[in-house]
Amino acid sequence: xxxxxxxxxxxxxxxxxxxxxxxxxxxxxxxxxxxxxxxxxxxxxxxxxxxxxxxxxxxxxxxxxxxxxxxxxxxxxxxxxxxxxxxxxxxxxxxxxxxxxxxxxxxxxxxxxxxxxxxxxxxxxxxxxxxxxxxxxxxxxxxxxxxxxxxxxxxxxxxxxxxxxxxxxxxxxxxxxxxxxxxxxxxxxxxxxxxxxxxxxxxxxxxxxxxxxxxxxxxxxxxxxxxxxxxxxxxxxxxxxxxxxxxxxxxxxxxxxxxxxxxxxxxxxxxxxxxxxxxxxxxxxxxxxxxxxxxxxxxxxxxxxxxxxxxxxxxxxxxxxxxxxxxxxxxxxxxxx
Amino acid sequence: xxxxxxxxxxxxxxxxxxxxxxxxxxxxxxxxxxxxxxxxxxxxxxxxxxxxxxxxxxxxxxxxxxxxxxxxxxxxxxxxxxxxxxxxxxxxxxxxxxxxxxxxxxxxxxxxxxxxxxxxxxxxxxxxxxxxxxxxxxxxxxxxxxxxxxxxxxxxxxxxxxxxxxxxxxxxxxxxxxxxxxxxxxxxxxxxxxxxxxxxxxxxxxxxxxxxxxxxxxxxxxxxxxxxxxxxxxxxxxxxxxxxxxxxxxxxxxxxxxxxxxxxxxxxxxxxxxxxxxxxxxxxxxxxxxxxxxxxxxxxxxxxxxxxxxxxxxxxxxxxxxxxxxxxxxxxxxxxx
DNA sequence: CTTTAGCACTCAAAGTTATTGACTGCTAAT
DNA sequence: ATTAGCAGTCAATAACTTTGAGTGCTAAAG
Numbered sequence: 257x258x259x260x261x262x263x264x265x266x267x268x269x270x271x272x273x274x275x276x277x278x279x280x281x282x283x284x285x286x287x288x289x290x291x292x293x294x295x296x297x298x299x300x301x302x303x304x305x306x307x308x309x310x311x312x313x314x315x316x317x318x319x320x321x322x323x324x325x326x327x328x329x330x331x332x333x334x335x336x337x338x339x340x341x342x343x344x345x346x347x348x349x350x351x352x353x354x355x356x357x358x359x360x361x362x363x364x365x366x367x368x369x370x371x372x373x374x375x376x377x378x379x380x381x382x383x384x385x386x387x388x389x390x391x392x393x394x395x396x397x398x399x400x401x402x403x404x405x406x407x408x409x410x411x412x413x414x415x416x417x418x419x420x421x422x423x424x425x426x427x428x429x430x431x432x433x434x435x436x437x438x439x440x441x442x443x444x445x446x447x448x449x450x451x452x453x454x455x456x457x458x459x460x461x462x463x464x465x466x467x468x469x470x471x472x473x474x475x476x477x478x479x480x481x482x483x484x485x486x487x488x489x490x491x492x493x494x495x496x497x498x499x500x501x502x503x504x505x506x507x508x509x510x511x512x513x514x515x516x517x518x519x520x521x522x523x524x525x526x527x528x529x530x531x532x533x534x535x536x537x538x539x540x541x542x543x544x545x546x547x548x549x550x551x552x553x554x555x556x557x558x559x560x561x562x563x564x565x566x567x568x569x570x571x572x573x574x575x576x577x578x579x580x581x582x583x584x585x586x587x588x589x590x591x592x593x
Numbered sequence: 594x595x596x597x598x599x600x601x602x603x604x605x606x607x608x609x610x611x612x613x614x615x616x617x618x619x620x621x622x623x624x625x626x627x628x629x630x631x632x633x634x635x636x637x638x639x640x641x642x643x644x645x646x647x648x649x650x651x652x653x654x655x656x657x658x659x660x661x662x663x664x665x666x667x668x669x670x671x672x673x674x675x676x677x678x679x680x681x682x683x684x685x686x687x688x689x690x691x692x693x694x695x696x697x698x699x700x701x702x703x704x705x706x707x708x709x710x711x712x713x714x715x716x717x718x719x720x721x722x723x724x725x726x727x728x729x730x731x732x733x734x735x736x737x738x739x740x741x742x743x744x745x746x747x748x749x750x751x752x753x754x755x756x757x758x759x760x761x762x763x764x765x766x767x768x769x770x771x772x773x774x775x776x777x778x779x780x781x782x783x784x785x786x787x788x789x790x791x792x793x794x795x796x797x798x799x800x801x802x803x804x805x806x807x808x809x810x811x812x813x814x815x816x817x818x819x820x821x822x823x824x825x826x827x828x829x830x831x832x833x834x835x836x837x838x839x840x841x842x843x844x845x846x847x848x849x850x851x852x853x854x855x856x857x858x859x860x861x862x863x864x865x866x867x868x869x870x871x872x873x874x875x876x877x878x879x880x881x882x883x884x885x886x887x888x889x890x891x892x893x894x895x896x897x898x899x900x901x902x903x904x905x906x907x908x909x910x911x912x913x914x915x916x917x918x919x920x921x922x923x924x925x926x927x928x929x930x
Numbered sequence: 931c932t933t934t935a936g937c938a939c940t941c942a943a944a945g946t947t948a949t950t951g952a953c954t955g956c957t958a959a960t
Numbered sequence: 961a962t963t964a965g966c967a968g969t970c971a972a973t974a975a976c977t978t979t980g981a982g983t984g985c986t987a988a989a990g
Contacts, residue, residue: 317981317984357755406733618952
């Protein structure tokens with residue numbers, strides 16, 4: 257349907273629009289990219305591209321702007337993803353090699369680095385606890401009425417919580433707790449920590465319910481904890497020319513502050529794939545002016561966290577995706593050893 | 594200087610401005626508050642109040658708007674701080690009684706509650722580690738090449754970190770570490786954790802430097818950790834009429850995203866006092882359109898965290914300060930037992 | 931059949947001018 | 961000391977004009 261030149265012109269229009277944020281005219285294309293054909297020819301091609309749904313006009317006599325379909329073709333077929341410099345690679349390596357403590361820490365560092373390199377707002381969520389296997393559980397006595405409970409899983413995820421009591425606990429009790437919890441739960445999926453434990457411990461150990469209940473409650477809370485979004489560089493986005501409009505700014509801030517929508521998106525992607533949502537491709541009204549690119553860091557079917565970039569539809573996909581591909585690969589390689 | 598009526602009229606003007614966000618005219622004052630005098634009289638008083646610096650005009654023929662000095666008098670002398678309903682008290686009690694785990698958790702819960710009740714954006718920072726005394730240090734072995742290091746202080750603050758190694762650690766080593774760290778540091782101020790420890794442990798225990806160094810490094814990092822701001826309800830602010838202006842919105846988001854300025858303010862206040870910064874009273878240019886109200890949660894000279902509300906200068910001081918006073922008192926009372 | 935010059939047409943954006951009305955400050959009378 | 965009343969100010973809005981960057985189309989040329 258589209259001949260080579262039309263595809264080339266489409267790419268040029270999207271490139272130009274991504275650079276300038278202004279509707280692209282036929283004259284500009286001739287001037288900057290296609291010195292050997294006339295603007296009338298470009299206009300003809302543009303008309304065709306518009307008829308096919310790849311371009312749009314903001315009003316009758318305006319230049320063209322890419323449609324979601326246009327961006328999609330651009331991203332899927334017209335771009336190459338090697339837009340990353342040696343300098344950037346070196347910077348990423350340096351950042352990711354500073355010894356991260358735990359996976360969650362690593363995800364945060366990566367998120368920050370990604371924002372620094374792309375100059376877009378980045379978001380991330382930590383690993384899902386669901387499905388992870390318990391490697392070890394430890395209780396540590398702090399003072400006389402406080403424990404720290406620690407769970408370590410097979411992927412190296414460590415979660416800890418403070419547990420307070422209304423009566424004293426002894427070191428022997430803690431030791432027994434350690435033994436019983438590990439005995440029962442080691443190797444089991446983390447979801448096995450539930451209220452049925454209360455009964456079990458009570459039956460086996462006969463400890464006061466004032467001790468058992470807070471422990472189970474806190475451990476449960478720990479694995480069900482509402483997911484926390486980590487956010488970096490909100491202000492960077494606001495420098496972009498699309499945020500001339502007050503409403504758009506408010507939408508954006510709202511989106512990031514409310515969290516639900518972002519959580520939804522971050523939770524959708526498949527392991528190791530880079531997912532791209534352009535404008536209203538995701539049927540959420542609030543997202544119609546934005547694009548989101550995410551990738552899930554995972555090993556096998558074990559989730560290690562998801563990182564995303566959110567920006568205007570007119571985002572530098574080439575850079576963003578190139579950098580993401582690199583980081584995603586690096587995280588995986590690093591993790592294997 | 595100001596007679597009773599002028600003070601009354603000033604209060605009415607500020608009240609009215611806080612409610613409507615529009616410059617206040619003499620006619621409105623007569624209509625809503627002072628039915629027995631004429632608008633000309635009010636105008637005379639307003640002129641006087643302006644001459645004294647309590648009011649300003651946005652242009653020659655506009656109504657009056659409070660100046661920073663006007664707000665200051667209003668807050669210091671004209672307001673009573675009992676603007677809190679039974680319902681609100683009950684809501685706060687309920688929220689703060691859900692068993693918080695650790696002080697930092699409590700601060701977060703309080704911050705969220707404060708935002709919910711006042712409908713303003715709230716910020717907080719956790720307790721300063723500096724000055725706290727070490728109550729206990731624990732190392733817990735996780736797997737064979739990972740420790741969790743836990744520090745508990747005299748105020749009940751618990752900080753923990755993951756420490757990874759390139760070689761295996763034994764249970765006995767961990768036990769010895771526990772003994773030595775506690776022996777040397779129990780009762781000492783937390784700042785005593787510094788690089789001089791490396792030497793000490795190396796001398797006493799002769800452990801490989803590969804083990805000692807990561808431990809000391811991580812523990813140090815833990816207490817020097819850059820302070821994290823906890824933020825709640827950014828989007829609430831944006832509904833306010835002052836945020837018609839795009840620049841103001843950007844300033845605001847920037848302010849919250851950059852963190853330094855907020856950290857500065859939150860770190861300034863004195864223990865247990867409620868601090869009020871109105872507009873350019875703090876000499877930071879970025880803050881000239883905003884007011885900040887903070888209070889520091891503390892016991893003696895031990896800092897337990899600072900919570901603040903940030904909003905437009907035209908903030909509902911009466912409500913905000915009343916609620917803060919209540920919460921501040923409650924936190925203190927709760928902590929004592 | 932494709933390309934192109936050239937011209938009429940469209941429309942957002944920016945600039946101009948006029949109109950309104952919500953205010954004040956002041957004066958002179960109470 | 962208070963107030964009625966009126967002239968004067970100025971932001972905000974609306975109504976209109978101008979400009980110029982863009983297109984689509986036609987008819988001729990390759």
